[in-house]
Amino acid sequence: MKRRASVLPTYWTPEQALAVFEILDALRDQLWDLYGPQIQQAMRDDQCATTPKPRGAIDQRDLPF
Numbered sequence: 468m469k470r471r472a473s474v475l476p477t478y479w480t481p482e483q484a485l486a487v488f489e490i491l492d493a494l495r496d497q498l499w500d501l502y503g504p505q506i507q508q509a510m511r512d513d514q515c516a517t518t519p520k521p522r523g524a525i526d527q528r529d530l531p532f
Contacts, residue, residue: 499506
């Protein structure tokens with residue numbers, strides 16, 4: 468899933484920003500209640516490699532030098 472950069476209004480009052488934050492927080496809680504296990508699985512799927520690495524393979528980017 469690709470994330471797009473979003474542009475939020477810079478003219479909101481702190482109270483308006485808080486109201487949006489509270490709505491999003493409540494929405495997040497409801498989504499988790501309904502889809503928690505599916506969300507966790509989708510997150511795992513997104514973070515897993517699609518092809519296994521051969522045994523003993525070293526990713527050169529992981530080396531400290």
